[in-house]
Amino acid sequence: MTIISRDKALELLEENLGNRNLIRHCLAAEAVMRALAEDRGEDADLWGITGLLHDLDYEKTVDDHKNHGLVSAGMLEGLLPQESITAIESHNYENNGVERVSDIDYLLAAGESITGLIVAVALVYPDKILQPVKLKSVLKRMNMSAFARSVPRETIRDCSKAGYELDEFVRLSLEAMKGIASEIGL
Numbered sequence: 016m017t018i019i020s021r022d023k024a025l026e027l028l029e030e031n032l033g034n035r036n037l038i039r040h041c042l043a044a045e046a047v048m049r050a051l052a053e054d055r056g057e058d059a060d061l062w063g064i065t066g067l068l069h070d071l072d073y074e075k076t077v078d079d080h081k082n083h084g085l086v087s088a089g090m091l092e093g094l095l096p097q098e099s100i101t102a103i104e105s106h107n108y109e110n111n112g113v114e115r116v117s118d119i120d121y122l123l124a125a126g127e128s129i130t131g132l133i134v135a136v137a138l139v140y141p142d143k144i145l146q147p148v149k150l151k152s153v154l155k156r157m158n159m160s161a162f163a164r165s166v167p168r169e170t171i172r173d174c175s176k177a178g179y180e181l182d183e184f185v186r187l188s189l190e191a192m193k194g195i196a197s198e199i200g201l
C-alpha cells in the first residue's frame with residue numbers, strides 16, 4: 016500500500032489539533048520513532064509517521080478516553096498499514112484495552128511517553144532548552160515518581176519487551192529530540 020506522505024500527515028495533524036504543544040509532542044514522538052526504526056533497521060518513514068499521527072484524535076476524544084486511538088484508527092484506515100494502526104490504538108491500551116503485542120506497539124507507547132519526561136526535565140533548566148539535558152538526569156528523574164507524575168514509568172520500562180535496555184532507549188530518544196529541538200520550541 017502507499018502510505019500517507021509526511022506532508023499530508025502534517026496537514027491532517029494541523030487540521031485536527033489546535034494546540035501547538037500537542038503538535039510539538041507529535042513531532043517529538045515522530046523523531047523518537049524514526050531514531051528507533053533506524054537503530055533497528057526498520058522502516059524509518061513508516062515508524063516516523065506512526066509517531067507523528069499517534070495522537071491525531073486527541074482533541075476529538077479528550078472527554079472520551081476509551082476511544083482515544085480508536086477514532087484515529089478510523090481516520091487513518093487505508094493511509095497506514097495495519098501494524099501502524101494497531102500501534103496507534105494500543106498506545107492507549109490502558110483506556111481502550113487494545114493490547115500491545117508487537118515491538119512497534121511497545122515502542123510507540125514507550126517512545127511517546129519518554130518524550131513527556133524529557134520535556135519535563137528540559138523545563139527544569141534555567142533556559143528551558145534540551146541541549147544541556149544529560150542522559151543521567153533523565154534516568155534519575157525516571158525514578159522520582161513525584162516528578163512529572165503523569166508520565167507512565169511502567170510504559171517506558173516496557174521498552175525492554177522490544178529488546179531495549181532502559182538507558183539505551185532513553186539515550187536514543189534524547190538524541191532524537193535534541194535533533195529537532197528548535198522545531199519543538201526547546
Ligand SMILES: [Fe+2]
Pocket residue numbers: 040044069070127
Ligand atoms: Fe501522545
